Amino acid sequence: MSQTSGAGTGTVALVGGDEWTEPCSTFDTRLLELAGTDEVLVLPAAAAFEHPDRAVERATRYFETLGAKVTGLPVVNRRDAETDANISAVRVAKFVYIADGSPLHLRSVLKSSAFYDAMVYAFGRGAVIAASGAGATVLGDPMVDPRGGAYTVGLGLVPGLAIFPYHGRAAEHLRERSVDLLARDAVLVGIDEQTALVRTADAAWEVMGAGGATVYRKDSKPKLAKSGTTVELVTAAIPR
């Protein structure tokens, strides 16, 4: 697991759910600035079973209000993640937004795929990778299995960090289970809805949006980081 950061990496934004709603506009505007583009690629793979087209439509309407244009990537299964056109599109992207849905399906689509490698390549060249709900969950490693709160293997764009979205309204027993099962060397961060935990290239993690982020470590008291503050966490991986 890489725990260091370096120049040249992009920005990762972990959103706690309820993405593309008005309270998110503060951090999404900032993300567009950081990306240096008004074009957003939306990956709807996690929503494959519940109208991926609607996810793209919602993103389109929302980003239009921010003066940006959305392109939906037709990636909903493993075959799509090995398609040259999709791989080429994400490789040169400056802003990729991973939509919410089924984390386990999303992981299966992306893990060890050419598409994911190309996305990491773009990230290494400075792209913004934003991910909400299931998307945020999958970028960590270990990864919270939403079905029971236990841990499984994630994609590891953010190694050593487990992400718990919808922290504000999740059932208490699920939070407790994830905290109880947390490994000693891992960190769990619960991110509230309409809130982003954003790590820029200078390795600072900043909480932005409507709620907060709560950091859990084994045998320590939880620490709440409110919107507008920074928090010390592991860093995103450096792509090779």
Place this chain on the structure above:
Amino acid sequence: MPSADKRQRQKENARLAREAREAALKKRRRNRTLRNAAIAVGVFVVAILLITWLGGGSKKKVVASPSTTSTTIAAKLPLSGVTATIKGNLGTIVIALDTKNDPKGAGRFVALANGGVYNGSSWSRIAKDFVIQGGAPGGDPSQSAANQVVAEVPKDHYPVGSVAAAKGPNDAPGTFDSQFFIVTGAQQGATLPNDYARFGTVKSGMDVVNKIAALPVSGETPTSKATIDSVTISGV
């Protein structure tokens, strides 16, 4: 002075004229009665045709799209004894619909089933130890039935065999388009947030559910076909 014969003829002529007037009057009355009766029958027939056409006919199929249809059906469903029989290539599953606790969800399901939306669909998602999910029109998860509804949600989660409406993460709790899922994992069902309209329970055919759940997958997409050929409603 007129003679007696002349007076007799005048009286006879007057009687004939009176009888002619009375006959003409009777004829006009009879014609009016017939006309009125014809009008009444016409109005009645038109009314019957209109009622039948607009939905009063017992053999008319329920259209799938209007949410008002689901609501109407929900209001008419008995509180127990309504079942849905799902037939597919791997066997038959019978669902006991929970018309008491989730009348809107059950009503929606009945409307879609009677409208034929589920015929030719499939089980398009298999999440191991969690759920099997299907019911998209034509088996295509990007398709939807029009005018989704928001139905009742439970308070005690989803035991194995629960049947509930699938929805996207950004849809309101209880949203029911057309897709539904059957819970196959005890722990996962017990921790699933109470955000999904639970409109039924598997009454028989859990072995078929488990057969579907055991199919090979790529991600959560089955790599061999599990069809939903038809859904029929009984007990209504």
